[in-house]
Amino acid sequence: IAGITQAPTSQILAAGRRMTLRCTQDMRHNAMYWYRQDLGLGLRLIHYSNTAGTTGKGEVPDGYSVSRANTDDFPLTLASAVPSQTSVYFCASSDIDRSYNEQFFGPGTRLTVL
Amino acid sequence: SQKIEQNSEALNIQEGKTATLTCNYTNYSPAYLQWYRQDPGRGPVFLLLIRENEKEKRKERLKVTFDTTLKQSLFHITASQPADSATYLCALGVVDSSYKLIFGSGTRLLVRP
Numbered sequence: 001i002a003g004i005t006q007a008p009t010s011q012i013l014a015a016g017r018r019m020t021l022r023c024t025q026d027m028r029h030n031a032m033y034w035y036r037q038d039l040g041l042g043l044r045l046i047h048y049s050n051t052a053g054t055t056g057k058g059e060v061p062d063g064y065s066v067s068r069a070n071t072d073d074f075p076l077t078l079a080s081a082v083p084s085q086t087s088v089y090f091c092a093s094s095d096i097d098r099s100y101n102e103q104f105f106g107p108g109t110r111l112t113v114l
Numbered sequence: 115s116q117k118i119e120q121n122s123e124a125l126n127i128q129e130g131k132t133a134t135l136t137c138n139y140t141n142y143s144p145a146y147l148q149w150y151r152q153d154p155g156r157g158p159v160f161l162l163l164i165r166e167n168e169k170e171k172r173k174e175r176l177k178v179t180f181d182t183t184l185k186q187s188l189f190h191i192t193a194s195q196p197a198d199s200a201t202y203l204c205a206l207g208v209v210d211s212s213y214k215l216i217f218g219s220g221t222r223l224l225v226r227p
Contacts, residue, residue: 107156
């Protein structure tokens with residue numbers, strides 16, 4: 001693989017179910033991010049990780065958790081999905097040791113919670 | 115409150131003309147600003163970066179300006195082509211512990227042949 005991949009591409013989920021969105025990058029970037037994109041609201045940061053073993057909360061972290069066990073993977077978990085979490089989710093990565101943080105995005109996961 | 119605003123209405127222009135997109139922000143002090151392109155069903159793709167001490171940046175047919183006094187960035191595409199049709203996002207780089215970007219909601223550009 002080259003770049004950043006996400007799985008699944010899309011998912012329909014019943015409310016209350018647990019779901020993990022997967023994200024993998026092969027660029028050896030130290031930083032990774034999860035965003036959600038909703039119509040009219042743009043991209044909003046959910047969680048981020050500056051390096052393996054550390055994570056931080058973004059603008060809209062409630063209902064989501066992340067882990068960063070290694071450099072390449074950054075899964076996002078919805079412990080108990082609710083309809084307001086219906087959105088398109090994008091994972092991104094960047095090399096923050098280089099200046100100015102150009103971010104590389106995955107293709108997105110379209111999640112529908114019913 | 116902190117805001118970053120892009121024109122939510124689509125910009126519709128004729129092929130060959132210059133497209134100008136605007137990004138305004140309030141109550142932020144960004145160290146840099148980036149522009150991304152997003153096509154339907156795809157993730158954003160980085161286009162250009164401009165630092166707070168730079169007034170203008172160019173890359174091929176693209177030009178970005180950054181006015182920290184007006185708190186505004188303008189993004190220009192000269193000699194526009196139908197293939198330039200997409201949504202363009204601006205993003206502020208706020209240097210803190212998170213190295214995060216704060217995105218605007220984007221402006222859709224339609225270039226008519």
